[in-house]
Amino acid sequence: MTRRGRPSILIIGAGFGGIGMAIELRRNGFDDITVLERAADLGGVWRENTYPGAACDVPSPLYSYSFEPKPDWPQRYSGRAAIHAYLRGVAERHGVLSAIRFGASVTDAEFDDATGRWTVRTADGDSRVVDVLISAVGQLSRPSLPAIPGIDTFAGPSFHSAEWDHEVDLRSKRVACVGTGASAVQYIPEIQPEVAHLTLFQRTPAWVIPKFDTDYSPIQHNLFARMPGALLAERFGWWTIAEFVSLGLVEVPAIARWVARIASRHLAEQVEDPQLRAKLTPDYPIGCKRALFSNDYYPALTQPNVRVETTAINEITPRGVRTADGATHEVDVIIYGTGFKGTEFLWPMEVYGRGGRRLADAWAEGAHAYYGIAVPDFPNLFLVYGPNTNLGVGSIIYMIESQTRYIRQAVRWLADHPGHCVDVRADLEEDYNAALQQRLARTPWNFCASWYRNSAGRITNNWPGSQTSYRRRTRRFDPRHYTLDPVS
Numbered sequence: 001m002t003r004r005g006r007p008s009i010l011i012i013g014a015g016f017g018g019i020g021m022a023i024e025l026r027r028n029g030f031d032d033i034t035v036l037e038r039a040a041d042l043g044g045v046w047r048e049n050t051y052p053g054a055a056c057d058v059p060s061p062l063y064s065y066s067f068e069p070k071p072d073w074p075q076r077y078s079g080r081a082a083i084h085a086y087l088r089g090v091a092e093r094h095g096v097l098s099a100i101r102f103g104a105s106v107t108d109a110e111f112d113d114a115t116g117r118w119t120v121r122t123a124d125g126d127s128r129v130v131d132v133l134i135s136a137v138g139q140l141s142r143p144s145l146p147a148i149p150g151i152d153t154f155a156g157p158s159f160h161s162a163e164w165d166h167e168v169d170l171r172s173k174r175v176a177c178v179g180t181g182a183s184a185v186q187y188i189p190e191i192q193p194e195v196a197h198l199t200l201f202q203r204t205p206a207w208v209i210p211k212f213d214t215d216y217s218p219i220q221h222n223l224f225a226r227m228p229g230a231l232l233a234e235r236f237g238w239w240t241i242a243e244f245v246s247l248g249l250v251e252v253p254a255i256a257r258w259v260a261r262i263a264s265r266h267l268a269e270q271v272e273d274p275q276l277r278a279k280l281t282p283d284y285p286i287g288c289k290r291a292l293f294s295n296d297y298y299p300a301l302t303q304p305n306v307r308v309e310t311t312a313i314n315e316i317t318p319r320g321v322r323t324a325d326g327a328t329h330e331v332d333v334i335i336y337g338t339g340f341k342g343t344e345f346l347w348p349m350e351v352y353g354r355g356g357r358r359l360a361d362a363w364a365e366g367a368h369a370y371y372g373i374a375v376p377d378f379p380n381l382f383l384v385y386g387p388n389t390n391l392g393v394g395s396i397i398y399m400i401e402s403q404t405r406y407i408r409q410a411v412r413w414l415a416d417h418p419g420h421c422v423d424v425r426a427d428l429e430e431d432y433n434a435a436l437q438q439r440l441a442r443t444p445w446n447f448c449a450s451w452y453r454n455s456a457g458r459i460t461n462n463w464p465g466s467q468t469s470y471r472r473r474t475r476r477f478d479p480r481h482y483t484l485d486p487v488s
Contacts, residue, residue: 015044071224116487409477
């Protein structure tokens with residue numbers, strides 16, 4: 001540790017997690033903070049995902065920092081641009097932009113057992129030595145392309161929805177859309193009216209719930225601005241709904257059945273064709289994959305220029321997509337809405353802890369951490385939005401704030417005890433994760449393939465409880481849960 005009360009802190013990532021962490025630390029007197037961001041701008045997923053229709057499926061009054069309410073959200077479920085602008089504005093108002101070094105891609109971080117400090121290196125050859133290392137790279141930063149033979153042989157444009165190629169003109173083109181995840185339900189209704197033909201290659205249909213969206217009026221903006229309690233009530237209302245549905249999907253089957261009936265009725269009302277409706281009907285429990293929110297996805301699929309193809313894809317050819325029945329679907333453009341490699345935490349960084357132990361080796365069977373925040377043998381390393389802190393329903397920003405407050409308390413302990421490192425106890429972390437996996441085994445997430453599970457079937461992403469239960473557990477940093485090691 002440098003000197004009493006002034007630890008040097010490095011945060012990796014400038015999305016909601018990294019910006020929130022930097023603000024939490026600054027608001028509590030820590031000013032020796034550096035944020036490394038690989039891109040040229042902040043924003044994380046809201047910087048990267050520029051596909052048509054990109055928006056949040058959590059109401060904006062809830063999908064925002066508690067300390068930065070925004071009375072003038074344009075609509076209940078705001079789009080990417082509004083969310084990105086909000087995050088930039090928050091960073092500017094709290095003075096953290098000056099702490100961010102853009103274009104700094106971290107390649108590796110190494111803990112020094114003798115000094116108790118971390119050396120962090122970037123792709124441009126720079127290195128920094130710090131007392132505390134905080135990773136806020138998130139879970140959705142690496143697009144996942146399907147392992148389809150011939151994927152590189154297609155002669156036309158192809159891209160992942162998270163890497164949307166705006167140079168490609170889709171007007172009057174034959175377009176193949178592979179995947180039915182959260183991005184697909186948003187971009188398909190946007191591009192369907194302009195393409196000549198759209199073929200949706202669907203492996204598994206999604207549960208789709210009505211999106212109770214609305215534009216906020218000037219009167220509402222004025223009310224929220226003049227009466228902060230009204231905006232707080234809006235936020236609390238959506239938080240309560242999220243807690244109620246989350247409880248149902250995990251612990252109360254009756255609530256899950258009620259939500260499934262809402263989704264089934266939504267499908268029946270919007271899709272009259274019984275054959276198409278059968279294709280779009282999920283055969284797995286609601287909540288097993290993330291439920292999606294849309295009012296225009298199903299209507300787009302009923303249009304005459306759209307075909308839903310459920311036959312498995314065998315290969316990609318130079319001219320299009322060949323399915324298992326031998327048919328070749330000739331297309332001009334292929335768009336992959338196939339999600340992210342969410343179980344590959346901290347990729348592509350290499351992180352080395354005590355005795356040179358690789359974090360990748362410690363996580364060989366799947367990522368795990370105490371409260372998703374701390375990993376044994378990696379002292380003074382903390383994770384924001386780490387393993388098993390994602391939500392099936394609710395606002396991840398609420399979870400992030402629980403984590404940043406916990407980490408800030410840990411940093412405060414380090415500042416008050418110079419010359420020490422904190423390393424979470426291995427026995428405690430092992431018991432915690434064993435109990436966590438036992439509980440996860442009883443959730444709907446255990447009954448289908450999704451980005452929540454790794455190749456070995458371990459659920460590495462989701463938290464099996466409510467937002468409230470997580471905050472209760474993380475409300476106080478307890479040094480008894482850590483080994484407190486003196487360093488030179």
